[in-house]
Amino acid sequence: MDDEEERSFRAFVAARSPALMRSATLLTGGDTHAAEDLLQTALAKTAGRWKRLESPEAYVRQVLYRQQVSLWRLLRSHRETTVADVAELPDTPAREDGTGAAELRILVRRALARLTIRQRAMLVLRYFEDCPEREVAELLGCSVGTVRSTTHRALARLRTLVPELDPAAACGLGVGNSSVEVRQ
Structure with missing residues (x-):
């Protein structure tokens, strides 16, 4: 990646990171640390293909979803733990x-x-x-x-x-x- 591409990539990351982080946070169920890892992975993959991308945000979002699905598939063999009683949510x-x-x-x-x-x-x-x-x-x-x-x-x-x-x-x-x- 040359200097011009790097500046362009850094500008993209600075401008779009908040919105991408919100999506990653929702995908990870509110786990901020997992969302940061997910976004970092997606941005790292994007940086490697930066000069060939026509729509970088669409590519980052696709990587976010696919990475999360890969994690889901990896964890799919582990079923949810059932409990006797579900905790009641307070009225609002x-x-x-x-x-x-x-x-x-x-x-x-x-x-x-x-x-x-x-x-x-x-x-x-x-x-x-x-x-x-x-x-x-x-x-x-x-x-x-x-x-x-x-x-x-x-x-x-x-x-x-x-x-x-x-x-x-x-x-x-x-x-x-x-x-x-x-x-x-």
Whole structure:
């Protein structure tokens, strides 16, 4: 990499790192250290191909997702540990001082951390990155039907963990088909 390419790469990293770090943090379930490692790996791979890339951000994001999927596949043989009782999440009533929204974001982040890596990756790609199902399937190496079913189960699990996300549950109607917007 010559001096001009290095300056260009450094400018890209300085400009896009915060947004890329948010995506990496969501993919790792809120684990900042794992997110930093994931982003560092993606940027290192990007640096090696910098002069050949037409869309560097798209390449970095693809590396982020694929690295996380590789980790998921590596850990796939290790199943979740089941426990007798699931810890109850505290209620977050709407407050006049505006802290209800902050508490809801904290609850959503904690709930995302309790999802499987695959479910979390699907939700991040579909709702945070706003990728179509076909693109998610290509990135994660699965079928569109798998994306749909995994996303459906992940949303249902989020609604169970954070009932405030489901307006139908608040009305006593059970789990509805409302969309969830996952933002940091």
